[in-house]
Amino acid sequence: DTGVSQDPRHKITKRGQNVTFRCDPISEHNRLYWYRQTLGQGPEFLTYFQNEAQLEKSRLLSDRFSAERPKGSFSTLEIQRTEQGDSAMYLCASSPDLGRYEQYFGPGTRLTVT
Amino acid sequence: AQTVTQSQPEMSVQEAETVTLSCTYDTSESDYYLFWYKQPPSRQMILVIRQEAYKQQNATENRFSVNFQKAAKSFSLKISDSQLGDAAMYFCAYTNAGNNRKLIWGLGTSLAVNP
Numbered sequence: 001d002t003g004v005s006q007d008p009r010h011k012i013t014k015r016g017q018n019v020t021f022r023c024d025p026i027s028e029h030n031r032l033y034w035y036r037q038t039l040g041q042g043p044e045f046l047t048y049f050q051n052e053a054q055l056e057k058s059r060l061l062s063d064r065f066s067a068e069r070p071k072g073s074f075s076t077l078e079i080q081r082t083e084q085g086d087s088a089m090y091l092c093a094s095s096p097d098l099g100r101y102e103q104y105f106g107p108g109t110r111l112t113v114t
Numbered sequence: 115a116q117t118v119t120q121s122q123p124e125m126s127v128q129e130a131e132t133v134t135l136s137c138t139y140d141t142s143e144s145d146y147y148l149f150w151y152k153q154p155p156s157r158q159m160i161l162v163i164r165q166e167a168y169k170q171q172n173a174t175e176n177r178f179s180v181n182f183q184k185a186a187k188s189f190s191l192k193i194s195d196s197q198l199g200d201a202a203m204y205f206c207a208y209t210n211a212g213n214n215r216k217l218i219w220g221l222g223t224s225l226a227v228n229p
Contacts (some may be wrong), residue, residue, distance in 0.1 A: 033216065042118075042205050042219030044160075056214050058135075091159065100166075101147045101215055105159035 002026075004090050004106035011019065012112045020078045021109045031073050031112055033103060034067060035091040043091055049075060049096070082113045096103030116141045118208050120220035124198040127196045128228050134181075134222045135191045137206030148182070150191045153222070154202040162204070165189065193225075201227045 005024045011018050025032050030051050035043035046065070047057045051072035059111050061067075064082075069075040079086055092101035127133035139148070150162040161193045165173045165182050173180050177197075181190045193200055206220040 022170050025173070031215065035217075040221070042207075043217070048214050048216055056216070063121070069228045089157065093159075095215065100164060101209055102149060102161050102164055103215075103217060104161070105151075105154070109196040 002105055004092055004094050005092075006106040006109050008109060009107060010110045010112075012114065015082055015084060015113055017082055018078065018080045019082060019092055019111065020076055021092075023075045023077070023092030023106060025074070025102055026093070028096065029094035029104075030072070030097040031095040031103075033093045033095070034075070034077055035093065036090040037088075037091055037108070046077075079111075081082075082104055082111075084113045087111055087113045106114075116143070116210065116218050118129060118218055118220040120124055120206055120223050122223045122225045123162055123221070126226040126227070126228060127193070127200075129196055129198060131196055132192060132194045132223065133196055134135070135175060135193075135204050135225065136208075137188050137189045137191070139189065139206070139208050141187070141208065141210070143210045143212075147211070148180075148189045149179070149207045149209075149217070150189075150209060151205045152200075152202045154199075159205070163191065189219050196227050198227050200228050201225060 034046040034048040037043040050070040064080045089108045091108045092106045095103045146167045148165045177194045202223045205222045207217040
């Protein structure tokens with residue numbers, strides 16, 4: 001068990017560019033979550049997958065955001081036409097279907113939009 | 115809608131002393147779970163302790179314990195024998211026992227440990 005990994009750890013991009021982040025959950029964890037955390041705030045829920053199915057999306061997730069989890073393994077989060085307000089830490093977490101409801105987090109991807 | 119409130123933006127404690135971090139929440143659900151997570155300066159979120167709402171007994175994990183008051187919707191974290199490595203942001207989080215299990219978070223408490 002190597003834990004949840006995220007790539008890249010840091011991303012600097014210019015406004016208007018597209019970016020894609022990757023999350024590899026703990027193997028055999030069926031549930032995968034994306035959260036966004038801005039400085040001085042708690043994380044905010046963005047979206048949730050159970051296996052390959054995206055079952056819920058927050059209203060925070062505008063149409064510039066898209067997430068996938070092909071084959072129920074790793075997940076990608078893409079932001080198109082980035083805006084300065086997208087600058088944040090993007091956290092990924094995974095959780096088993098059966099268990100005690102806690103989520104295990106990756107180190108996050110820090111996005112800076114200039 | 116469920117909410118989580120942490121009213122202490124910053125706290126400090128002397129090494130080896132005890133500190134209590136406060137958390138209150140609001141929900142109409144009867145079946146839910148509460149967590150304390152720690153986020154050190156490296157920023158990886160680490161689970162500290164969990165509490166099931168249906169359990170009356172307060173959870174304990176080594177130097178960390180909670181005071182869960184269901185009727186008052188209060189869930190405080192006590193850290194005993196504080197260590198320098200306890201310095202971090204501490205977040206209180208809630209999830210219901212429903213299908214999505216998404217976490218709802220407080221704003222966090224920054225804990226400083228003074229040597």
